Amino acid sequence: MAETVVSLVSNHLATLLREEGSLLGGLREEVQFIMDELGQMRAFLKVAEPKEDDEPRLQEWIKQVRGAAYDIEDVLDEFVLRFAGHRHHGFCGSLQRILKAIKSLPARHQVASEIQSIKSRIKNISERCQRYQVEFGIDHRVTGSSTMKGSRLYSRDDALLVEEAKLVGIDQPKQHLISMLLEGHDYQLKVISVVGMAGLGKTTLVKKVHEDPKVRKNFPVRAWVTVSQTCDFPKLLRDLIRKLHKDLDKSVPQSIESMTTAELKEIVKDFLQQAGRYAIVFDDVWDVEFWNKIKFALPEGNYGNRVMLTTRNADVASTSCTESQDYVYRMKPLSNEDSWTLFCNKIFKGNRCPTHLMNVAKAVLDKCDGLPLAILAIGGLLASKDVSRIDEWEMIQHNLGGKLERVKRILSLSYNDLPSHLKPCLLYLSIYPEDHLIACQRLIQLWIAERFVEWREGMSIEDVAWGYLSELISRSLIQVTEVFYEGSPNTCRIHDLMREVILIKSREQNMVTVTTGQPMTWPSEKVRRLAIHSSCNSSIIQYHQQRQFYSFEHLRSFIAVSSTNPLLSKTFLSEVLRSSKLLKVLELRGEEIEETPNEVFDLLHLTFLSLYGTKVARVPRAIGKLQHLEHLNLGNTGVRELPVEILKLQKLRHLTVFQRVDPSDSDYGFHGFKGPSKLGGLLALQTLNTVDASSGSVIVKEIGKLTQLRELYITQLRREDGKELCSSLVNLTSLRELSIESIGKGDDSEIIDLNHHQHSLSSSSSCSFLQSLRMLIMCGRLETMPVWITHLQNLVKILMIWSGLRAEEDPLESFQHLPNLGEITFCGSYQGERLSFKAGGFLKLKQLWLRRMEGLRWMTVEEGACPYLQRLHLRQLPSLEDLPSGIQHLSHLQRLSLYEMSSRLIEKVGNQKEDREDYRRMAHIPEIVIGFYADDGKWRSRRLWGKKK
Structure with missing residues (x-):
């Protein structure tokens, strides 16, 4: 699979010629020749x-071919490393250049000799390429492969299409499983196992059952835990504890990280005994002993508790259901009719299959054996083909091989058919462990840092990368697991079978080497990307002893993923960094390190550095040496100040430095960083998160020079700097996220004064940031609501914290007609007694969070207001003694949370009888959750629906 490597190296050479061409001197023609030859080989x-x-x-x-491409990349990167850092200016600089040139002649001769050697190799390889074209009858002019005609952004339609495709044929088994969950007069624990081969859609089916309103109404406590083949049982228990607490908005005990397995089981058992009727899903169980381990943490009680398992192994099902064999549900392939519907939905968007393709389409579908995963994958491949080219369809039909191996063949075909720029993006997912939830934003940032994403005229590199992700999702090679309410993906994953294929392809191409610290067979080729996964018994000492003489001089990326253990020893990390002079990506997220290793500052090719969640507290002045750095993430660290040398990083596009002020209370904001006074010199910045503005108007003014900003988070803003901030915001025409936090805390915070430049900021015809803004966070008091807020046509999410608006400043007036607003959070935002949601307002609102507003006494919802509201969370509203008037109009409401509310309201809601009018007003809501602190100071919660009568 050298085409991907050749493509990447060719792009890298093009960048080198463009950006460092003057350094190459007479070698430029040689490099151009090699690049041209590689380009001809790609087809x-x-x-x-x-x-x-x-x-x-x-x-x-x-x-x-692959080896030669990698070698030329190494030679040129080493050349740039040696010479690029020695640019000098002025008379003295000229003398230094002369001296430097004299000293570097031997090094230049060495590089020239290496390039000539590679050029000779490339010539020989190219000659054999021409011979093989004739000998093997390969015509490279017609590849039969699609290319990506243009990058596109992820849209709601993409997400909905994928979701609808998965639901074909699911209704009948879904209703059957729901009946199995709800039936039975015995109130003992019942286990339901869903068994079937990979690719049948077990997880999709059980997820839809788990989220069904009937199930949610009958089971107040629910959790979903992915088990996977490499199960770390204590880690699984901690994951279960976190999810159970999160579901009831309770804080997770900090001590669970140091607890034994027995202690963790007791935590789970005690929680479930107090919480009420539960339904827990354990997805993807492999080990037959798993049930024997987990069952002692699950109390039976007399509520009719339920556990669901998904597994490929029938023995797992029989072990967990020894007393109730009838509760094993065996997944079946889709019927011919459902298979055809799913197939056409994926390829033809629900339209009919063209007549001339009917026979070949049915032949391809027959080989999918009714497996949804196979149908979606092959459908994603065929959807990229020209419907007028029946020969392309027939070629795919002939390449299909029974059952599981055929699915893998289909997935391999889907990979092989990808355009060259998407292949490395997909293979890169091999850095993640099995069943890992992948943050989409972080993934595309890594793609960009690895130079997988091509620049396109008129588009930001981030938007191009989102287009790549969208394409892989539409081809069903990546599965979306969570979406923002506007439809774009938040997290994703890869199916186990797809991951197996990716791992094989990745090894073939020497794309990524993965280790858990256990003894392993290392690749014979040079390691270029190293991903380290934690495991329950992993030890970097074993790894270090095994590979103590291994050289990492060709390493380009070093990534720690899910390292819950202190996996990296300081000695090992220093050794790797010392020998990896060509490193471009360094991801040490969550590692137990207290300072940035000194070796990092010698990595002059470094473009991506993440120390998120480490104990690092300062940034050395040596950071200025990393002049290729584009992404610096110091989030959730102790860093509070950046040195002036940060201004040397002229390529820096993403700068993240913050820590939550009070981790136990999300209503209080973040510590940011104090930056140099000329911060506006970082002209490439797109993300600035979070800058401390307490030093005065100078830093606020500098922000206005950062015209490429898309995300801006400011903390410690002084009232007198509001005018300067408004002046700066006018220049930020690409801004999508804006967070403003004033000096002070809670009710004692300073006023945020943003009523300046009203014409510039609110004019719908001006090219202001208002046209792009999607998320707005304001933490601090407001005397009046800024007028320009009413013009935020693309705003999706708003959080107003400690605004303290007076009764005459009803915040709903400003927001009710914003056409795309999907989520609102008000915390201490309003001092009035009434909030009224008017008919025709908030037409896309899905989530509403109201808390800490002591004066609020009445809420009304007119018919036609908030028609799609799904979640309403009311907390610490002590004067509110009744549910919102008109709550029955919220027909899509899925969950109502009432936390720390007045005793009168809780009593009124909790003691309703079915024949009362008030009960009927609430009967349509699947979940009503009540939470409060008991007399003993402990948090208690219960669900109104679902408990045993």
Whole structure:
């Protein structure tokens, strides 16, 4: 699979010629020749690689192409490392350049010699390429492959199409499982196992059952835990504890990190005994002993508790259901009719299959054996084909091989068919462990840092990357697990079978090497990307002893993923960094390190540095040496100040430095960083999170120079700097997220004065930031609501904390007609007695959070207001003694949370009888959760619906 590597290296060479061409001098023509030759090989490789398994000579040739491409990249990166940091100016600079040139002549001769050697290799490889075209009958001019005609942003339609596709044929098994959950007059614990081969849609089916309103109404306590093949049982128990507490908005005991397995089981058992009737899902169980381990943490009680398991192994089901064999549900493949519907939905967007493709389409579908995963994957592949080219469809049909292996063949075909720029993006997912939830934002940032994403005219590199992700999702190679309410993906994952295919392809291409610290077989080729996963018994000492003589001089990326243990020893980390001079990506998120290793500042090629969640508290002045750095993440660290040398990082696009003021109370904001007075010199910045503005108007004024900003988070803003901030905001035409936090805390915070430049900020015709803003956070008192807020046409989410608006400043007036507003949080935001949601207002609102407003006594919801509201959370509203008038109009409401409310309201809600009018007003809500602190100071919660009558 050398085409991907050649593509990446070719792009890297093009960048090098563009940005560092003057350094190359006479070598420029040689590099251009090599790049041109590699470019001509790419089309041939696209067609040749699928044939390599059957042709050993072709396989060896492809390996040589990949090796030569990597070697030229190494030589040129080392050349730049040696010379790029020695640019000098002025008369003295000229003398230094002369001296430097004299001293570097031997080094230049060495580089020239290496490039000539690679050029000779490339010539020989190219000659054999021409010979193989004739010998193997490969015509590289017609590849039969699609290309991405243009990058597109992720849209609601994409998400909905994927979701609808998965739901085909699910209604009947879903209703059957719901009946199995709800039936039975015995109130003993019942276990239901869903068994079936990979790709049948077990997880999708059980997820829909778990989220069904009937199930939610009958089971007040629910949790979903993914088990996976490499199960760390204590980690699983901690995960279960976190999810149970989160579901009831309770704080998680800090001590669970140091507890034994037995202690963790007791925590789970005690929680469930107090919480009431529960339904817990354990997804993807492999080990037959799993049930014997977990069952002692699950109390039976007399509530009719339920556990659901999904597994590929029938023995797992029989072990967990020894006393109730009838509760094993065996998944079946889709019927022919449902298979055809799913197939056409994926390829033709629900339209009919063209007549000329009917026979070949049915032949392809027959080979999918009714497996949804296979149908979606092959559908994603065929959807990219020209419907007028029946030969492309027939080629895919002939390449399909029974059952599980056929699915893998389909997934391999789907990978092989990808455009070259998407292949490395997909293979890169091999850095993540099995069943890992992948944060989409972080993933695309890594793609960009790895240079997988191509620049496109008129588009930001981030938008191009989101387009790549959208394409992989639409082809069903990546599964969306959580979306923002506006439809864009928040987290994603890869199916286990897809991951197996990706791991194989990644090893073939030497893309990523993964270790858990256990003894392993290392690749014979040079390690270029190293991902370290934690495991319950992993020890970096074993790893270090095993590979103590291993060289990492070709390493480009070093990534720690899910390292819950202190996996990286200081000695090992220093050794890797010392030998990895060409490193571009360093991700040490969550590692137990207290200072940035000194070796980091010698990594002059570094573009991505993340120390998120470490104990690092300061940034050395040596940071200025990393002049290629584009992404610096010091989030959730102790860093409070950045040195003036940060201004040397002229390529820096994302700067994140913050820590929550009070981790136990989310209503209080963040510590930011104090930056140098000329921060506006970082002209490439797109993310600035979070800058401390307490030093005065100078830093606020500097923000106005950062015209590329898309995310801006400010803390410690002084009242007198509000005017200067408004002046700066006018310049930020690309801003999408804005957070403003004033000096002070809670009711003692300073006033945020943003009523300036009203014309510039509120004019719908001006090119202001208002056209792009999607999220607005304001933490601090407001005397009046800024007029320009009413013009935020693209605003999706707003949080107002400690605003303290007077009764005449009803915040709803400003927001009710914003066309895209999906989520509102008000905390201490309003001092009035009444909030009224008017008919025709908040047409897209889905989540509403109201808390800490002591004066609020009445809420009314007119018919036609908030028609799609799904979640209403009311907390610490002591004067509110009744539910919102008109709550029956909120027909889509899924959950009503009442936390620390007045005793009168809780009593009124909790003691309703079914024949009362008030009861009927609430009967349509699947979940009503009541939470309060008991007399003993402990948090208690209960659900109104679902408890045993």
